[in-house]
Amino acid sequence: MTSTSLAQRPSQGDRVAAKKKKAAKKAKKSGRKPNAAFMKPMTPSAMLAEVVGSKAMPRTEVTKQLWAYIKRKGLQDKKNRRMINADDKLKPVFGGKSQVSMFDMTKLVSKHLK
Numbered sequence: 326m327t328s329t330s331l332a333q334r335p336s337q338g339d340r341v342a343a344k345k346k347k348a349a350k351k352a353k354k355s356g357r358k359p360n361a362a363f364m365k366p367m368t369p370s371a372m373l374a375e376v377v378g379s380k381a382m383p384r385t386e387v388t389k390q391l392w393a394y395i396k397r398k399g400l401q402d403k404k405n406r407r408m409i410n411a412d413d414k415l416k417p418v419f420g421g422k423s424q425v426s427m428f429d430m431t432k433l434v435s436k437h438l439k
Contacts, residue, residue, distance in 0.1 A: 367438040372417040387438065388431060 366381035377390035395401060395409055402408040407427050411419045419425045419433050 370437040370439070372414075373434065373437040375414045376418065384435070384438065387434065391430070391434060 363385050364383045366383055367387065368381045369377055369379065369387065373387075376394050377387055382390075394415075398412060400410050400412060400415070402410055402424070408424050409415075409419075409427060409430055410424050411422060416423065418437055419430070420436075422433075425433060
């Protein structure tokens with residue numbers, strides 16, 4: 326037999342618990358940090374300002390305001406909810422298109438932020 330007795334060795338349950346504790350400690354350190362580029366205040370163009378307001382705000386807030394406008398006006402397509410129907414204020418923001426996909430919308434809106 327070896328020099329260490331069974332009483333001195335940690336049980337498998339103790340080793341698993343110690344591993345979990347170590348992993349939990351590591352997870353707490355790496356908290357989610359907001360991306361600075363998304364949080365930088367951007368000034369909307371005159372066309373976009375008619376929809377979301379003229380004060381500078383982060384991209385995330387611009388998107389929230391835009392979605393609030395779309396829902397308030399009922400601009401989502403009834404059959405395909407991924408498509409946004411542009412009204413008179415949104416058409417210039419969407420580059421003259423009468424309908425855009427929700428995925429293309431943020432790309433088109435980013436051209437109107439400085």
